[in-house]
Amino acid sequence: MDFQKALQLIDSSRRIxxxxxxxxxxxxxxxxxxxxxxxRRLGKEVYALLLSPPASWYAELFGEKVPVLGNDLKPEGLMCLPWSVCDLVIVVDTNSIIQLPGLEGWLAERSKKKVLVIDHHITGDGLGDVQLLDAEAAAAGEIVFDLFKAAGWPITASAAEAVFAAISSDTGWFRFGNADSRIFRTASELIEAGARPEVLYRMLYQSFSPARLRLMVRMLEHLELYEQERIASQYILRSDFEQTGAKGPDTENLIDECQRIKTVEAAFLLVELSDGRFRCSLRSKGKVDVRKIAQKYGGGGHTLAAGVTLEGPLEAAKERVVQEIAAQLRR
Ligand SMILES: [Mn+2]
Known part of the structure; x- marks a missing residue:
């Protein structure tokens, strides 16, 4: 991988x-x-930007308020300081422009700035001048960890915890099919560097609000099984959010719950959006390639975890996904 090129790019940049x-x-x-x-330790001016609000337990990772485009920063604000004069944009965990809504025009304006992409998805738009791509990596955190090592940057306890949060999240706390020996080696090194798994587990998985747990109950009440109980379907409506008091980010990881059912090979969760469409999260235990299904409808992801936005109404969206999964299971 182009670690040296990435480091040169960082070296020659001041505002990132x-x-x-x-x-x-x-x-x-x-x-x-x-x-x-x-x-920051290298003396760079660093500006982080999120494109939608993070779940509260991810926001905690930052230890500071990171501006959200559209909320804390108007889209026109990107044309103002400091965003207008940055030398380098580092995009992590995606290489797809559709995943970066609001940044399209700003990213394309390349007279001054360069783009470095760090990603582990198979699909991508080649957004970077330099790209650290590793589709074998279970998490972008693995590549960031490799970059730290290539650069000789100190892996402090807080950096170790941040990377540990990255790799543990994308492997479902080391339970999914992508939890390979490399991830456990990395985890081991991060613990030696000061990461505290028990603190992170509590932060990531035991920090539900009561509203979020009630939303999960609603979702579980909507569980339906198809194809000899090998497909699990669930949904969450706008009214479920209103009645429980939960917010959009509260749906994070809820899809994983129904994978506890022994017979389930693939699962999906439809979350109603304000425009009547549905955000569909898909998970597979291995027999189904859910990325293919997401991609067919304009989404993306990995073999075992993918996402896509579907047109309503609910029954039509559900039927479409059930049929796509069933077709793969019958093959
Ligand atoms: Mn990832």
Whole structure:
């Protein structure tokens, strides 16, 4: 990988913006946090930017308020200081322009700035002047960890925890099929560097608000099984949010719950959006390639975890996904 090219780019930059995909997850926030710290230590002016509000337990990782485009910073604000004069934009955990809504025009304006992409997805738009791409990596956090090592940057306890949060999130706390020996080696090194798994577990998985738990109950009440109980379907409506008091980021990881069912091979969760469409999260235990399904409808992701936005109404969206999964299971 082009670690030296990436380091040259960082070396020659003074003002650096770090961002990631919309609906930032633990991998996105953990990578951003670790890079923010390392680049500040190098004396860079570092500006982090999120494209939608993070879940509260991911926001905690930053230890500071990171501006959200559209909320804390108007889109026109990107044309003003400091955003207008940055030398380098580091995009982590995505290489797809559709995942960076609001940044399209600003990213394309390249007279001054360069773009460095750090990503582990198979699909991408080649957004970077330099790209650290590793589709074998279970999390972008793995690549960030490799970059730290290539650069010789100190892995402080807080950087170690940020990277640990990244790699543990994308592997479902080391439970998913992507939890390979490399991730456990990395985890081991991060613990030696000061990461505290028990503190992170509590932060990432035991920090539900009562409203979020009630939202999960609603979701579980909507569980339906198809194809000899091998497909699990669930949904959350706008009214479920209103009645429980939960917010959008509260749906994070809820899809994983129904994977506890022994027979389930693939699962999906439809979350109603304000425009009547549905955000669909897909998970597979291995027999189904959910990325193919997401991609067919304009989404993306990995073999075992993918996402896509679908047109309503609910029943039509559900039927479409069930049929796509069933077709793969029958093959
Ligand atoms: Mn990731």
């Amino acid at each position: 913006v770090i961002t990631s995909h919309i609906r930032p997850d633990g991998d996105a926030c953990g990578c951003m946090r670790a890079l923010m710290e390392a680049l």
